[in-house]
Amino acid sequence: MREPGDGRRIPADAVLLPLGEGRLLVSPGHAVFCRIAAADVAGVEQVLAAGGELAAALEGGAVPTELLAALDRHGFFGPPRPPEDDPPTVGLQLTNACDSACTYCCTNSGDARVAEVTFERMCAVVDQIEDALGSRARVALLGGEPLLVPWATELAARVLDRGLALTLFSNGMVLARAPTLAARVAALARRGMEVRISLPGPNADRCDGAAGVPRFDLALEGLHALHRAGGSAIVDLMLLPEDVDALVADLPALRRRLPPDTTLTFGVIYRGGRETGDHIFDSAAALEAALDRVAFEAGEAIPAPEPSPLAFRREGCDCVLGQSINVRSDGALFGCFKMEERLGHLDRLSIGEAVRQLREAPQRATSLPRCADCPLATLCGGGCRSENLLLTGVADEPVCDTWRVRVLCELLAEDRVAALHWPTEHLLAEAHRRGISAPAALTPQRPSTHLADPALEKSS
Amino acid sequence: MNTLPDPIALCLEDLDAPSESRRYLQCVALAGGMAGLTLDDRGDARWRTAAGVAVELWVSADSRLMLFRQSGAIPITVRRAGRSLDAPAEQPVVLLDQDQLDLGGRRLRVHVHGTAPAVAPPAWLVDEATSSAEPTSPAVQRAAAAAVAVGMAVAGAGCDDANVDQPKPEPSATTAADTASASQTTSAAPPAEPSTEASASASADAAAPPEGSASAATSSTAAPSATQTKPIEVRTRPPKPAMPPKDKGF
Numbered sequence: 214m215r216e217p218g219d220g221r222r223i224p225a226d227a228v229l230l231p232l233g234e235g236r237l238l239v240s241p242g243h244a245v246f247c248r249i250a251a252a253d254v255a256g257v258e259q260v261l262a263a264g265g266e267l268a269a270a271l272e273g274g275a276v277p278t279e280l281l282a283a284l285d286r287h288g289f290f291g292p293p294r295p296p297e298d299d300p301p302t303v304g305l306q307l308t309n310a311c312d313s314a315c316t317y318c319c320t321n322s323g324d325a326r327v328a329e330v331t332f333e334r335m336c337a338v339v340d341q342i343e344d345a346l347g348s349r350a351r352v353a354l355l356g357g358e359p360l361l362v363p364w365a366t367e368l369a370a371r372v373l374d375r376g377l378a379l380t381l382f383s384n385g386m387v388l389a390r391a392p393t394l395a396a397r398v399a400a401l402a403r404r405g406m407e408v409r410i411s412l413p414g415p416n417a418d419r420c421d422g423a424a425g426v427p428r429f430d431l432a433l434e435g436l437h438a439l440h441r442a443g444g445s446a447i448v449d450l451m452l453l454p455e456d457v458d459a460l461v462a463d464l465p466a467l468r469r470r471l472p473p474d475t476t477l478t479f480g481v482i483y484r485g486g487r488e489t490g491d492h493i494f495d496s497a498a499a500l501e502a503a504l505d506r507v508a509f510e511a512g513e514a515i516p517a518p519e520p521s522p523l524a525f526r527r528e529g530c531d532c533v534l535g536q537s538i539n540v541r542s543d544g545a546l547f548g549c550f551k552m553e554e555r556l557g558h559l560d561r562l563s564i565g566e567a568v569r570q571l572r573e574a575p576q577r578a579t580s581l582p583r584c585a586d587c588p589l590a591t592l593c594g595g596g597c598r599s600e601n602l603l604l605t606g607v608a609d610e611p612v613c614d615t616w617r618v619r620v621l622c623e624l625l626a627e628d629r630v631a632a633l634h635w636p637t638e639h640l641l642a643e644a645h646r647r648g649i650s651a652p653a654a655l656t657p658q659r660p661s662t663h664l665a666d667p668a669l670e671k672s673s
Numbered sequence: 674m675n676t677l678p679d680p681i682a683l684c685l686e687d688l689d690a691p692s693e694s695r696r697y698l699q700c701v702a703l704a705g706g707m708a709g710l711t712l713d714d715r716g717d718a719r720w721r722t723a724a725g726v727a728v729e730l731w732v733s734a735d736s737r738l739m740l741f742r743q744s745g746a747i748p749i750t751v752r753r754a755g756r757s758l759d760a761p762a763e764q765p766v767v768l769l770d771q772d773q774l775d776l777g778g779r780r781l782r783v784h785v786h787g788t789a790p791a792v793a794p795p796a797w798l799v800d801e802a803t804s805s806a807e808p809t810s811p812a813v814q815r816a817a818a819a820a821v822a823v824g825m826a827v828a829g830a831g832c833d834d835a836n837v838d839q840p841k842p843e844p845s846a847t848t849a850a851d852t853a854s855a856s857q858t859t860s861a862a863p864p865a866e867p868s869t870e871a872s873a874s875a876s877a878d879a880a881a882p883p884e885g886s887a888s889a890a891t892s893s894t895a896a897p898s899a900t901q902t903k904p905i906e907v908r909t910r911p912p913k914p915a916m917p918p919k920d921k922g923f
Contacts (some may be wrong), residue, residue, distance in 0.1 A: 478905060479905055481908065481909045509766050604784040636909075
């Protein structure tokens with residue numbers, strides 16, 4: 214006959230963290246968590262005092278068998294949770310020049326930088342990607358508007374020639390103006406390049422208002438030009454809080470104007486560049502409420518974030534673990550697509566060397582003074598470093614105190630693992646919603662790097 | 674000149690049906706303003722009657738299936754892709770293929786099939802005779818489900834467009850309403866109270882129905898609505914660049 218619990222143990226490093234009701238059991242080593250009902254807390258404390266051994270507590274009835282199943286479902290008896298197996302990414306900003314002037318632009322695009330990268334320099338970068346990050350690396354070409362660069366399609370072809378996955382981000386307007394370019398992009402799309410065209414709003418009024426130029430009709434024309442040439446694109450429709458009514462009303466009409474079978478996604482803005490919070494949903498609850506409205510009033514399927522008893526291990530912000538490299542149009546290197554925390558410059562640092570440096574000394578949350586002893590460090594990873602930089606002035610200093618730990622615990626207790634990637638402002642709003650004592654508001658301590666960059670002076 | 678939108682063929686699947694023969698109800702929704710398909714406060718379908726109506730199901734001017742909860746009607750929850758909406762009174766809600774309606778203690782899955790070639794009152798997809806024996810054991814249930822699946826395949830691939838290509842001729846409105854009402858009566862045994870787990874299980878069933886079940890036969894053959902579009906992904910980070918094509922583009 215088998216022992217109660219089959220010899221299973223709770224990891225020795227597990228601790229109980231406070232919740233409104235009950236406790237959250239967390240093992241930082243395993244990067245796992247599980248709500249413990251108030252009635253079971255004493256039993257679990259007994260188990261932890263015994264080094265995690267469950268058999269005695271199960272036999273004595275201090276821990277119910279249902280809890281054993283819950284712990285099993287939450288990964289307490291398996292191997293430590295792995296990090297998400299995301300392929301490495303390389304973002305190449307070909308230019309900061311853009312023929313739109315979006316109010317929310319997170320890269321402050323518009324004018325070209327004084328000295329922008331050349332075709333030869335970007336080719337050299339492309340040629341290093343596989344050595345630096347492996348053949349699974351995925352490449353993104355972005356701007357500004359990358360298709361304003363005359364060699365953009367040649368560079369794209371070079372990426373595909375090397376067998377790397379590729380995505381091109383564009384506003385689509387130039388495709389309407391230049392049919393031959395549309396044909397070239399379509400040919401690349403047929404070779405496997407993903408094309409994503411962004412729309413700042415669901416109708417001409419909202420779109421052109423946010424873009425600062427007449428864009429809506431041109432972008433749709435560009436999509437059709439691409440379609441006629443045998444290519445296809447994904448449309449990234451920006452979801453701004455002020456546009457929800459318009460989105461509900463006009464999404465069906467927009468659908469009808471898109472080429473057949475066009476995939477539509479919603480993009481949610483983050484703080485950075487010209488975006489200082491005006492176009493950001495106040496809370497995750499407000500975002501989800503808006504999505505509910507769009508789903509049921511406009512008739513769309515918009516999958517809700519799914520609760521999960523398991524999260525991926527997150528040792529640190531993705532940008533300091535050596536899985537992502539981003540080259541700004543002036544040759545500056547960043548670990549993160551937000552391009553706020555600079556790593557170096559192509560003049561002095563190759564992307565291979567940058568990756569090697571990051572991987573040799575990854576900045577894990579456990580190495581940060583504020584996070585070192587936090588049981589959630591391997592789940593939260595110290596938050597987003599770019600956000601830390603803006604909100605505290607220091608990338609190594611997360612916006613964190615007992616309120617953040619507490620609200621994350623409450624959300625994890627509900628298996629809402631997506632919250633581990635929420636912006637800090639959404640966590641703060643959730644803390645307020647739940648009556649958790651927290652600061653009234655967050656005040657950025659510095660402007661976005663994109664605004665302060667002297668290289669953005671007009672080249673002319 | 675304005676023309677009325679075409680009627681839409683749909684099936685209402687009772688997720689807690691007492692038998693396979695009372696699981697799928699074939700229906701046709703008519704253009705808005707025309708008295709047609711409704712549900713009463715027990716979730717039973719009614720046809721061309723104004724009595725006891727809680728919810729109207731009709732087709733909008735842009736050819737979409739709409740749910741319209743009448744003022745003072747019982748609460749109705751529409752569930753889709755992990756989201757839910759308590760249907761407001763007197764405000765239309767767009768329904769999509771695979772939506773779930775919770776009303777009157779019933780859970781109904783909506784299968785939208787597209788344009789209906791003819792108007793017909795609600796009718797069970799499977800005749801009582803096709804699955805006359807009420808299954809009592811798992812083995813009998815599996816056999817019955819298999820028989821239903823075979824029946825669907827023979828009859829026209831089950832709950833799909835092929836099936837609604839041959840609607841029954843429409844009888845008089847009175848007869849139709851009576852027929853629908855009468856047939857519903859036999860399926861009105863109160864289902865088990867849905868729990869969170871049951872709902873989750875139902876959702877899982879919809880995604881991956883058990884092999885050999887009628888659900889499997891139906892789900893695998895159900896055609897999306899003509900107006901159905903791909904789900905919208907919401908991205909809070911830049912989209913992950915695409916995977917390389919299998920031949921790497923060469």
